Amino acid sequence: MSSTETHPGAFVLLHIPDVTLSAGGVKESGTLALECVTLAPDDNGKTAPLAASLSADDRSLYLVLRLHSLELPLDPVWPISVHVANDGARTYTFQSTTVDPAQAPSPIYLTVPTPCRPDAHRAETIEAFDHILSQYADSDGLPPTPVSPSQTQTGLDPSLAVTRGTGCAT
Numbered sequence: 001m002s003s004t005e006t007h008p009g010a011f012v013l014l015h016i017p018d019v020t021l022s023a024g025g026v027k028e029s030g031t032l033a034l035e036c037v038t039l040a041p042d043d044n045g046k047t048a049p050l051a052a053s054l055s056a057d058d059r060s061l062y063l064v065l066r067l068h069s070l071e072l073p074l075d076p077v078w079p080i081s082v083h084v085a086n087d088g089a090r091t092y093t094f095q096s097t098t099v100d101p102a103q104a105p106s107p108i109y110l111t112v113p114t115p116c117r118p119d120a121h122r123a124e125t126i127e128a129f130d131h132i133l134s135q136y137a138d139s140d141g142l143p144p145t146p147v148s149p150s151q152t153q154t155g156l157d158p159s160l161a162v163t164r165g166t167g168c169a170t
Helices: 120-136
Strands: 009-023 026-039 060-067 070-074 080-084 090-094 108-112
Touching: 009 060, 009 070, 009 120, 026 070, 060 120
Parallel strands: none
Antiparallel strands: 009 026, 009 108, 026 060, 060 070, 080 090, 090 108
16 A cells, blocks of 8 residues: 555445436446545555544545446535426536636536326435535536426427426326
């Protein structure tokens, strides 16, 4: 073990099934894991203690989006925005604010479609996800609660009733 190595503590905060995550030309679909990773700071040549044993002021906390082969750490200085479509599908955008766009990492997109049937657990999970993001980073436009299909169907063009972008027959 090198003197600068730390012992990260990592755990899954929540899972969201049936999402699409894309970044840098790579796109994965499936169940997203939002992970919390804590890292202890380098302690100048001594073996770093386990991150879990340190106070919150003495360790760094990072959120990581993981889906299959994609493991994307979120920088807390990146602004987060969300677009909610008419059918309730949510698209989150995580984008660097680097001054030089040529050096900025590509944006991360997370699409969370509306389920075919009302799903209270999924709605609670998405609400928790939004709350965690709003506490972690500069969030813009995060609605207070997920929109259900029944809330969005009023006033929509009836010709859209077949799929609503979710692959569900209504």
